[in-house]
Amino acid sequence: MRRHTDTPVPVAAVPAYSPYPLVADAREIGLRTSRIPTDLGRVTVRHGRSHGEVATILLHGAAGSWSTWTPLIRAADLAEPGLMTDLVIPDLPGWGDTPLPSDDTAEGIESLARTVAGIARALGYERWRVVGHSLGGFVALELAASHPAQTTTVGLVSATTFSVIDSARHPLARFGVLPGFTGLLGVMRVLARFGDDGRRVVRALHRVGLMRALVAPLFDRVARIDDSVVAALAVEARPRTFALASDRAARYDADTSWARIQCPVRSVHGDHDVFVTAGDDKRMAAVVADFGVTVLAGTGHFGHIERPLATLTAVRSGSW
Numbered sequence: 001m002r003r004h005t006d007t008p009v010p011v012a013a014v015p016a017y018s019p020y021p022l023v024a025d026a027r028e029i030g031l032r033t034s035r036i037p038t039d040l041g042r043v044t045v046r047h048g049r050s051h052g053e054v055a056t057i058l059l060h061g062a063a064g065s066w067s068t069w070t071p072l073i074r075a076a077d078l079a080e081p082g083l084m085t086d087l088v089i090p091d092l093p094g095w096g097d098t099p100l101p102s103d104d105t106a107e108g109i110e111s112l113a114r115t116v117a118g119i120a121r122a123l124g125y126e127r128w129r130v131v132g133h134s135l136g137g138f139v140a141l142e143l144a145a146s147h148p149a150q151t152t153t154v155g156l157v158s159a160t161t162f163s164v165i166d167s168a169r170h171p172l173a174r175f176g177v178l179p180g181f182t183g184l185l186g187v188m189r190v191l192a193r194f195g196d197d198g199r200r201v202v203r204a205l206h207r208v209g210l211m212r213a214l215v216a217p218l219f220d221r222v223a224r225i226d227d228s229v230v231a232a233l234a235v236e237a238r239p240r241t242f243a244l245a246s247d248r249a250a251r252y253d254a255d256t257s258w259a260r261i262q263c264p265v266r267s268v269h270g271d272h273d274v275f276v277t278a279g280d281d282k283r284m285a286a287v288v289a290d291f292g293v294t295v296l297a298g299t300g301h302f303g304h305i306e307r308p309l310a311t312l313t314a315v316r317s318g319s320w
Contacts, residue, residue: 017220017221017224017298017306017307018071018219018221018224018225018226018229018305018306019071019075019308020070020071020074020075020226020308021071021226021227021228021229022067022068022070022071022226022228022229022232022305023067023070023073023074024067024228026046026066029070029073029074029077030048030049031046031047031048031049031087031089032046032047032048033045033046034047034123036118036119036122036123038115038118038119039106039111039114039115039118040093040101040106040107040111040112040115041093041098041099041101041102042098043090043091043092043093043098043115043119044066044090044091044096044097044098045066045088045089045090045091045119045123046066046087046089046090047087047088047089047123048087049084049085049086049087050085050086051086051124052085052086053125053126053127054086054125054127054128054129054152055086055087055088055120055123055125055127055128055129056084056085056086056087056088056128056129056130056131057088057089057090057116057120057128057129057130057131057140057143058072058087058088058089058130058131058132058136059090059092059116059130059131059132059133059135059136059137059139059140060089060091060092060095060096060133060134060135060136061132061133061134061135061136061137061158061160062095062134062135062241062242062245063095063233063236063237063238063242064095064096064133064134064136064232064236065091065095065096065097065232065236066089066090066091066096067096067232068133068229068232068302068304068305069089069133069304071304071305071308072304072305072308072311072312073087074308075308075309075312076308076309076312079309079312086125088119088120088123088125088128090115090116090119092112092135092136092139093107093112093115094107094238094240094241094244094245095236095238095241096236100240100241100244104244107244107248108248108251108252109138109139109142109248109249109252110142110146112139112142113139113142113143113145113146113147114146116130116139116143117143117146117147117150126150127150127151127152128150128151128152129151129152129153129154129155129320130143130144130151130153130154130155131154131155131156131157131315132154132155132156132157132159133157133158133159133302133304134157134158134159134160134275134301135160135245135249136157136159137156137157137158137159137160137161137267138159138160138161138164138249138252140154140155140156140159141154141156141159141161141254141257141258141261141265142252142257144261144262144263144265145257145258145259145260145261146257146260148260148261148262148263151261151262151263152263152320153263153264153265153266153320154261154263154264154265154266155265155266155267155268155314155315155316155320156265156266156267156268156269156315157268157269157303157304157311157315158268158269158270158273158275158276158301158302158303159267159269159276160181160249160275160276161254161276161280161283161284162254162279162280162283162284163178163181163275163276163277163279163280164178164181164246164249164275165249165250165252165254167181167182167185168185168246168247168249168250169250171185171186178274178275178277179274180217180274180275181274181275184242185242185243185246187239188239188242188243188246189239189243190239191239192239192240192242192243194239195240198239198240199237199238199239202234202237202239203234203235205234206230206231206234211230211231211233211234212225212230215230215233217274217300218233218274218300218301218302219300219301219302219306220270220272220298220299220300220306221298221306225305225306229302229305254287255287258284258287258288259287259288261288261289262289263290264290264291264292265284265288265290265291265292266291266292266293266294266314266315266316266317267281267284267291267292267293267294267314267315268293268294268295268296268303268310268311268314268315269293269295269296269299269301269303270295270296270297270298270299270300270301270303270306270307271295271296271297271298271299272298272299272300273299273300273301274300274301275301276301281293292317294314294317296310296311296314
């Protein structure tokens with residue numbers, strides 16, 4: 001089955017915009033914190049809420065961490081208590097509480113997917129559904145492609161796919177396709193040359209009150225985004241890690257890899273998403289056998305924060 005939806009879900013059909021702040025303490029939502037050894041080093045993982053047979057893996061995007069999923073978890077708990085069980089939410093290497101591996105050349109899209117699979121198995125799971133945002137969606141697709149028998153469904157939230165790959169490969173020639181991403185990548189590559197000082201620049205911009213304006217293109221209504229979200233972006237804007245992730249994406253053979261996916265893939269993104277295009281939706285539908293997409297009106301790149309319940313509903317349409 002190949003499905004494609006061009007018409008955005010209207011704002012009137014979507015609940016309140018950005019209703020919840022981020023949660024900083026995993027214990028508040030019933031999760032434990034573990035540091036699990038992997039080939040890429042120890043990875044910090046929030047997990048728990050009973051133990052069934054199928055894990056629900058949530059993968060954050062670049063400039064994110066496990067906490068970016070907490071608005072979606074809270075929305076689910078209110079709408080359908082007991083839905084969000086068997087959660088496995090890692091801080092991917094280089095983000096959150098997980099450092100980059102000592103040999104950062106070992107980290108690629110394929111090795112990240114292997115690491116996520118190893119984390120799930122270390123926690124006692126042999127099967128999983130996976131939901132990924134932005135870069136996390138990229139990794140989720142590779143996880144499904146490389147572990148087809150273990151992956152039951154994939155949910156994509158503003159996943160960075162073909163347009164980002166093309167822009168990372170040819171930033172000047174493809175600037176007009178994703179100017180927001182291409183411009184950000186250029187800034188991150190420059191800041192990455194300054195090491196930790198690059199991160200300090202971003203944090204200084206937040207301290208003087210400029211961060212909200214800088215991240216405005218990522219959201220439909222940035223003035224209504226909770227301060228906790230803006231602060232988290234300031235902390236997680238890691239130039240070197242962002243640049244490395246983009247370089248790995250540029251070398252990835254998406255057409256060959258994603259054609260191996262056997263499970264349903266359900267994608268959702270905003271109509272004001274600066275990292276995803278209608279062309280991405282069409283190319284995904286041409287590659288993945290069972291693909292469906294929902295476009296949310298009045299939403300940017302962070303649907304799970306801006307419209308958490310509508311985002312959850314969209315990704316669950318793949319038999320979850």
